[in-house]
Amino acid sequence: MVVESISMPGAKDLDSTTITPRRELEDCNHLLDDHAALMRFHDEQGYILLRGVLDPASVEETRKAMFAVMERHGLIEPGNTDGTWTGKPFPGGMEESPEFSGIARRLIENPANQKLMEKILGEPACIIPIVQYRTYPPGGSITGAHQDGFYSPGIRNYKPVWTTLTPCPREVGGLMVAVGQCNRGFLHNLAKTPSPIPEGVIPEDSWATTDYYPGDVLILNPYAPHASMPNTSKYCRVTLDTRVQSAADPRVLLADIVSASPDAITVRDLAGAERTFTVDDDTFIRIEHPGVRQKRADYVPSAPAGKRIVVVFDGNHAETLRRASDN
Numbered sequence: 001m002v003v004e005s006i007s008m009p010g011a012k013d014l015d016s017t018t019i020t021p022r023r024e025l026e027d028c029n030h031l032l033d034d035h036a037a038l039m040r041f042h043d044e045q046g047y048i049l050l051r052g053v054l055d056p057a058s059v060e061e062t063r064k065a066m067f068a069v070m071e072r073h074g075l076i077e078p079g080n081t082d083g084t085w086t087g088k089p090f091p092g093g094m095e096e097s098p099e100f101s102g103i104a105r106r107l108i109e110n111p112a113n114q115k116l117m118e119k120i121l122g123e124p125a126c127i128i129p130i131v132q133y134r135t136y137p138p139g140g141s142i143t144g145a146h147q148d149g150f151y152s153p154g155i156r157n158y159k160p161v162w163t164t165l166t167p168c169p170r171e172v173g174g175l176m177v178a179v180g181q182c183n184r185g186f187l188h189n190l191a192k193t194p195s196p197i198p199e200g201v202i203p204e205d206s207w208a209t210t211d212y213y214p215g216d217v218l219i220l221n222p223y224a225p226h227a228s229m230p231n232t233s234k235y236c237r238v239t240l241d242t243r244v245q246s247a248a249d250p251r252v253l254l255a256d257i258v259s260a261s262p263d264a265i266t267v268r269d270l271a272g273a274e275r276t277f278t279v280d281d282d283t284f285i286r287i288e289h290p291g292v293r294q295k296r297a298d299y300v301p302s303a304p305a306g307k308r309i310v311v312v313f314d315g316n317h318a319e320t321l322r323r324a325s326d327n
């Protein structure tokens with residue numbers, strides 16, 4: 001079935017907890033030195049899975065940094081190294097907490113990991129300052145089925161990078177991907193807000209997952225439907241997802257707002273340079289909450305001078321304005 005865009009007012013939403021992935025994701029390590037072949041796999045299958053490719057010391061440093069935050073919140077006992085949950089209820093909502101700031105950047109900027117990112121992107125890469133740090137206890141958050149590109153229009157020359165800091169066998173609730181479903185356009189239901197993917201659109205037998213381990217990296221095609229699975233283990237799921245972009249042709253800028261209007265936004269980047277971008281109805285604005293699109297007619301009160309945001313741009317056009325998440 002070919003679906004290029006979806007508007008199904010009466011459709012039931014796909015409930016990702018009803019999905020049982022029957023297939024296993026394939027690893028792509030053998031394609032790492034053949035960028036064209038790696039991209040072919042990515043473009044056809046919708047993902048790239050690489051096993052044990054991140055520098056082990058940098059992964060361990062990242063785990064320790066995330067565990068320090070988890071310890072403070074009582075998710076794990078002091079000194080714990082395997083992520084066993086204490087049982088303390090966790091309110092959640094910490095994916096973009098400033099307590100984690102900088103952890104992903106240190107991981108990506110490790111020299112060995114930079115070389116890996118260059119192979120994945122096909123050119124020198126730098127981190128995009130959008131990161132989600134996930135420390136989900138058993139029974140915690142589940143990410144519903146979605147396609148990343150639906151929420152991030154305008155980001156080109158970039159790749160999302162998902163990795164786990166502790167063993168994440170399937171019962172800990174890693175990601176599943178609908179394999180080979182990335183060439184059908186967006187499958188989100190435009191007839192509804194916030195536009196979930198409807199039931200029955202993705203073939204049940206396309207869903208695949210695997211057991212993930214520290215050092216593994218999963219790259220998702222922006223059109224690949226994916227979701228997380230429930231954590232039914234006794235461990236917290238400790239993962240992060242960030243993005244890398246072309247260092248030579250960056251499209252994403254971390255900056256502080258100077259002034260905002262419904263037609264334009266002026267920002268100051270971290271080097272002190274001011275830039276003005278046009279804002280129009282094609283600009284995807286989510287400055288207040290990263291999951292909620294705002295109208296350009298009324299976003300200005302949420303865009304005061306000094307607020308740090310991420311601007312995805314194409315020339316002088318603002319493609320996306322997003323709350324900064326890791327700076």
Ligand SMILES: O=C(O)CCC(=O)C(=O)O
Pocket residue numbers: 134142143148160161162175220226227228239241
């Ligand atoms: O880790 C998760 O639960 C979701 C991650 C995700 O959707 C992504 O990296 O695009």
